[in-house]
Amino acid sequence: MATFVLVHGAWHGSWCWKRVRLALQQLGHDVFTPTLTGVGERAHQLNPGVNLETHIDDVLNLLRWEELDEVVLCGHSYASCVVSSVADRIPDRVAQIVYLDAFVPESGRSLHDCLPEEQRAHQLDLARQVGEGWKVPPIPAEVFNVNAADRAWVDRQCTAQPIATFQQPVLRSGKPHPADSTTYVLATGWEGSPFPQFHERAVAAGWRTRTLAGGHDLMLDMPAETTQILLSAAAGR
Numbered sequence: 343m344a345t346f347v348l349v350h351g352a353w354h355g356s357w358c359w360k361r362v363r364l365a366l367q368q369l370g371h372d373v374f375t376p377t378l379t380g381v382g383e384r385a386h387q388l389n390p391g392v393n394l395e396t397h398i399d400d401v402l403n404l405l406r407w408e409e410l411d412e413v414v415l416c417g418h419s420y421a422s423c424v425v426s427s428v429a430d431r432i433p434d435r436v437a438q439i440v441y442l443d444a445f446v447p448e449s450g451r452s453l454h455d456c457l458p459e460e461q462r463a464h465q466l467d468l469a470r471q472v473g474e475g476w477k478v479p480p481i482p483a484e485v486f487n488v489n490a491a492d493r494a495w496v497d498r499q500c501t502a503q504p505i506a507t508f509q510q511p512v513l514r515s516g517k518p519h520p521a522d523s524t525t526y527v528l529a530t531g532w533e534g535s536p537f538p539q540f541h542e543r544a545v546a547a548g549w550r551t552r553t554l555a556g557g558h559d560l561m562l563d564m565p566a567e568t569t570q571i572l573l574s575a576a577a578g579r
Contacts, residue, residue: 344576345372345410348561349401351419351444352507353480353500355382358418361565366572376404378424385501390476393506394452398427405435414576416440418561420503423453423512430514438575439519442568443529443558446540449514453507457536469505477502487532487557496559521548525575531556531563550575 346366348359359375366373378397380388401424405413415436417425422444429436445456454462465478472479480500483493526544528537530553544551552571556563 343370343372344414344573345374345412346414346416346572346576347374347376347401347404347410348416348572349376349418349421349425350378350382351417351421352478352503353381354418354559355384355499355501357382357499358496358559359561362561362569362572365565365569369573371576374404374408374410376400378421380504381501382499388477388502388504390504390506392504394423394427394510394512397421397424397507398431401425401428402431405432411435412437414438414440414572416442416572416575417444418442419444419558420453420507422446423507426519427512427514429519430516433516433519436519438523438525438578440525440527440572440575441540441544442527442560443535443537444526444540445537446526446543447512450511452509452511454509455511461534461536465505465508473502473505476505478505478508483559485532485534486559487563488559489557489563492559492562496562518547522550523578525550525552525571527552527554527560527568527571529554529556529558529560529563532558550579 355377356375363373380392415425422441483496528541
């Protein structure tokens with residue numbers, strides 16, 4: 343059986359993985375879905391000091407204290423910045439990485455460096471106008487083309503994200519994770535996606551690549567297909 347660590351994207355929490363988590367657990371796998379500091383059920387910990395490094399520590403500490411190894415580490419959207427850094431620091435514990443409709447910044451670049459200018463400016467404006475200058479309110483689920491049945495629920499569940507998590511550069515010191523142990527999944531069912539460029543780079547780098555015709559929150563829109571991709575990654579294919 344495999345061990346999966348599934349890390350949610352910005353504004354989300356462990357809750358977004360519940361369908362995929364249950365499907366994997368029913369097959370006998372160990373599944374961890376940590377909620378990062380300051381969001382979801384940890385929203386009470388939100389403060390201006392929470393940054394990307396805080397979230398990297400969240401996942402590093404999970405792997406260390408749960409004594410996990412041979413992990414299939416999946417990052418959705420923003421969480422790619424987290425999981426790529428975790429794999430860089432403790433590569434011996436990470437067997438496979440799965441980027442789920444995600445940013446893959448080069449070392450020294452932040453998530454905001456990867457966003458189109460108008461999207462970055464909009465987030466900065468929102469932080470100034472309604473986020474006390476340091477937090478960004480959630481993007482409505484409709485923008486990500488979350489399936490209609492889930493949109494109101496997702497909007498209720500999402501919480502503000504500290505903007506420092508988007509502005510702190512990803513810093514990696516080691517070798518890239520092996521191409522044959524890395525999967526990139528692109529969601530093609532929503533407009534304005536910043537992710538096709540990363541899918542193209544993944545193809546050029548020789549990673550395993552997949553496309554799914556769903557909205558950005560693939561774990562909600564297409565949980566069966568997302569589960570199957572994770573299982574395939576665990577099997578090395």
